[in-house]
Amino acid sequence: MTRVLPPLPVLLPLLGAALTLLFGRHARAQRAVSLSVLAAVLVVSVALLVQADRNGPQVVHVGDWPVTLGITLVVDRLSALMLVVASTVTLGVLVFAVGQGTASDDETPLSIFHPTYLVLSAGVSNAFISGDLFNVYVGFEVLLVASYVLLTLGGTGPRISAGVTYVVVSLLSSLLFLASIGLIYAACGTLNMAQLSERLAELPAGTRTMLQVMLLLAFGIKAAVFPLSAWLPDSYPTAPAPVTAVFAGLLTKVGVYAILRTQTLLFPGGHVDDLLMVAAALTMVVGVLGAVAQRDIKRVLSFTLVSHIGYMVFGIAVASQTGVASAVFYVAHHIMVQTSLFLVVGLIERQAGTTSVDRLGGLAASSPLLAVLFFIPALNLAGIPPLSGFLGKLGLLQAGAQDGSVLAWSLVGASVLTSLLTLFAVVKVWNKAFWRPADQAPRSPEAQEADALMHAGTAPRVMVTSAAAFVGVGLALTVFGGPLYGLTDRAAGDLLDRSPYVSSVLGGAP
């Protein structure tokens, strides 16, 4: 099974994309293809996770070319975990989108959504499983181009202008990534990451550090690390709810994954950890201050998204077993919680016609279910125990305390401050949108009229169920936090040790 399973998370969605293009006129067939493909990817990912956890990294040499000549796919614990989380998100959000009608909205041409969404999913998977630096770039391109399309669905004015920001910044980031790959290839003569991990070590330290920061810069933009993060809150919130949900959940985490993978595998030894720590602290604090300043729920969430990337960078920067394990845990948590929240906000928008806290009110009374669905992940985001956000944060604090340097302690301080301000930001939203009676909202009569026009009534059951399922999965991360933390701990061990990855690719002999 080793040779069959690893390529499937990429292969299946792309074949599915081809089919949905061919079924251009049959919405139902498209839906069936997309849903079954993504469900299959989820199953495959779980199987891969079990295999990787039991038997070590699953390696495939594409086309049976000799290792380092061709492209290698590597599914280790980290990759497999990311695959499982990502495929859960893509499947769940697809269900939501189908329920909402984004997938078959009159405004959006039918055959755009399904193929592009599947291509996006393939790109994300590819970035996770690739053992070849250039192929990681290809994965990024696949998911980015698909994301350009999804972000501008419907082509409304705000979406186009958000799209321009997003596309241009992403292109710049891709350019930097590509340039870095070129430089690395120039120096090392290989793209295979296992081999690179050996060859980079032979470079002069100064040159190696330059290559390292170049890659960090490229990934930092994608992961939205301050000061490279300003594009995100300007582009994500305008997209349709399910698109924002899947972007917020997954795309930045692909950047985080890339940072994690390259920092541990290619550039061990922590030469720029101090730089990363400073970036992490700034990302957390500046990001959450942005969230506090917003009056639209989608924008609040976009800023917390940026802010909490800082937590993951924190773990990577500390680079201890606990730090990396917690960072990986936090990635899984954050994907789930951000996706849930954006989906719930989609429900709010559907129900009330707006996501501005100045115009919302009385949601707790009018729709208790929605209130519960918002409240739990919102607290989870703020790291209220015993929810998964707290568990991740706890590990990070421990890692910071173990590190004991001044910077690490500052990071500990920054993380609890961020936690508090996140709570403040979401509670402000709750107080206004959910508790305040609707007639106390400071909205203008025109706004009220507009909302009434946009009032689409209660959301279809499929959407609510999908959002509820995400909240449920988020809770499951708490209940099964023990085993999950065990897994991320083992994954962190692999990452820091490097030898499981390298020897499984290169076959023991360098």
Place this chain on the structure above:
Amino acid sequence: MPYLLAAHVLLALVAPLLVRRLGRDAFLVLAVGPAAAFVWALAQLARVRDDGAVAESYEWMPTVGLSLSFRLDTLSLLLTALVTGVGALVLVYCARYFSSGSAGLGRFAGVLLAFAGAMLGLVLADDMVLLYVFWELTSVFSYLLIGHSAQLKAGRRAAMQALVVTTAGGLAMLVGIVMLGERAGTYRLSEVVAEPVGGTYGATAVMLVLAGALTKSALFPFHFWLPAAMAAPTPVSAYLHAAAMVKAGVYLVARFAPGYADSSLWRPVLIPLGLATMLLGAWRALRQHDLKLLLAFGTVSQLGFLTLLVGTGTADAALAGVTMLLAHALFKATLFLVVGIVDRATGTRDLRELSGLGRRLPAVAVMAVLAAASMAGVPPLLGFVGKETAYAAFLDAPRIAGWASGLTLAGLVVGSVLTFAYSARFVWGAFADKPGLEPVTPRPVGPLFAAAPGLLAAAGLVAGPMSGLLGEGLAHYAETVGDGHPHSIGLWHGVNTALGLSALTLAAGFALFAARDRVAAVQAKAPGVGNADGAYRAVMRGVDRVALTVTAATQRGSLPAYLGTILAVLVAVPGVAMIRGGQWPDTLRAWDTPLQAVVAGVALIAAVTAVRTHQRLTAVLLVGATGYGVGMLFALHGAPDLALTQFLVESLTLVVFVLVLRKLPKRIVERHSPVTRAVRATIAIAGGLLLGALSLLALDARVAPPVSDAFPKEAYEFGEGKNVVNVTLVDVRAWDTFGEISVLTAAATGVASLVFLRKRTGAVPRAHAIAPPPPGPTPGPTPAPQSVWLPAGALMAPQRRSLVLEVVARLIFHTILVLSVYLLFAGHNVPGGGFSAGLVAGLALVVRYVAGGRYELGSAAPIDPGLLLGLGVLVSGATGVIGLLVGGEVLQTVAFEQTLPVLGHVKLVTSLFFDIGVYLVVVGLVLDILRSLGAELERLDEDEDMDVDAPLAGVAR
């Protein structure tokens, strides 16, 4: 113990259902949960006395050292009994306090039960992190309970304030816990206390933990949230904000005192803060008119008192502290519940409106008097016992400097005097006959409604005389503190100084109460002390302001600013790394052939001019020139395949640009100041130079020959092809190519998505399929005669037709297509391949479109581009699967060799099919672009007069 907690969770979950079924009587059922826990706790009494503690532990998250550890010792037992006992009684009280129809009652009941569970967990937890979990949960449930009446802005604000303040302290506490846990190597509370972490580190850590305790127990300067929290329904105030939750801080101090009372910062922080809170709260309680607020400030005062006692760190003070803890829970819960009854019975809580209630509700008045007397320290109630023990403890406090202990004692006496005064004022305010005030006529109070306060008040009365026995039990805790030899407690210790102080307190307190009018006058004149609420607001406003400032500075909403930031970081970070650690090559070779320099120079000039030109078309052409320049460099470097592809891509890009330019203004308007331009130019040039320098360094550092050196041999032997580039694309790195064609596919859908806002599927209409004549100056469709060069050319506007173009297009179209097919099939061995071949075919379509217009395009390619794209990806993907099916790896090339009857020996390599897939995708992409950016934009242009539904103007959502 987990079962008890699980029972609470379960009851919390079914509470809404129960309330829907039973109405307010559901609370009686729910009270079973805490009551069961109460009984359980009492049943453990003997075991705790004999063994010291009952403990249970289960693994939860070993990675972060989090376990479900519980431990019931004397202190926990006291708190458990208190929390569950008061909890059960408050729930019974709720069954009459609320009316069955009140809004959100089910939710309220659920949250209240959940709170009771969290509180129980808090006092039982023996894992510090677990304790923090319950700690925060109580904050959250308190938030929800305070906000139960969220109609009022004040209520919502108070709820948030309480949450923010207690969570802020809680997070500090979490850091402290982590510090202690990591240093001690265990998160077990009992172990961390038994073997305290010392030094500055330990002192800092424990101070952080205390920050949590101080905020939770509303100590100065964090006391302000508690009076505001009185927005909650009265049972909540009685339970959370008097008996249970606010005691958590006191509990925590009591918990840590045995190990940490001697740490350097402990007493200097806790004793002054406790004393200040006691005095401040009591002073402010004296001036309240709302009975509930009076009690709230009284609670603040008492919490200060309690913290002071358990924080002193001597055995006697500790014993006094836990005794007072119990006494306070009993009398304060009673008083709050009484206020609730008064409120419900009369509709007011303002003591300026209440008169004569004592005679009309005598039973309630008796309860209130008993409780208030205990609060005031009147014998023989438990409050008296506690207070006198406290006096005695400070009369003889070996661990505190004499002057400090004297000062504290004096403070205690003053505080107690004030306490007596406001206790008396409470009873007088609620029940006394006031001259000049109409007596109120209360509604009758049922026995069940009054049961809870009655029981609690009676408990306070009984506990006083029994305090000797109680003290023996509580001494088990006090023995762990300080020197470990507490004196016994009881009602009567003979005539001594403490008794004298008690008498003094009563006398002075009574005098103060009697002179209440004069006190009120003084208070009115005195400046408001301790306006921490204002400080809180100022801090919050500050946070908002900082947030706005920072966000305005970083989130400019300007793409150029974002790009500038990114590039500036690029220059700064790798630039600094380069300057610090770059190892420069010794020798430099400028070029292989001078021609390279010439080409590079031209490209450079084109690039600079492109930035400076004001003509959009010129700019596009110049950018194209840089692209061709790069292509030339490829060619000069000996890479014909790359060069070919680069030229084709550049050509197609130019076509796309020109198609789009039709919709854009001709001129580029320059709006930026010279300074801005200079800054941008600097960043751009620095970025370019940096990348150039980096390339130099990277190449110079080469440690191994590139893997591509092995490609030619491998490509031939393993990939069965002589064209290395093509074998690389379709075989060695086919996985990349597969990804890239999906990029093309997605790009194609994106272009179409933006241009066709309604429906994308369907081919472009062909010339003979057009029913209505196209609008515009052209005449209707004439049947295309055979002699016409391009069949649909006649449908174009005459002024746009060019006969020469039509002729050329007709003549070369098929030739180009044949060329493209040749390139496709020959690509494996000579320059070519699916990608270039597809581009060539695409250019053929471009020619047809440019010459013949959109209907000609329809005739040339009567097929849906989506179909081509889908088919292409499918074909390429399928070859990937074939490798798997025949037992190899994914995308493994499989050769089928067969000798067929007619064709002879045929050898089919799957990589060829992969390349065909690539070809289809590229053709599909070009067709899609021509259709969208060409044909559809053209149609929209023509429709513009009639149809306002232009693209990019979609419906705002």
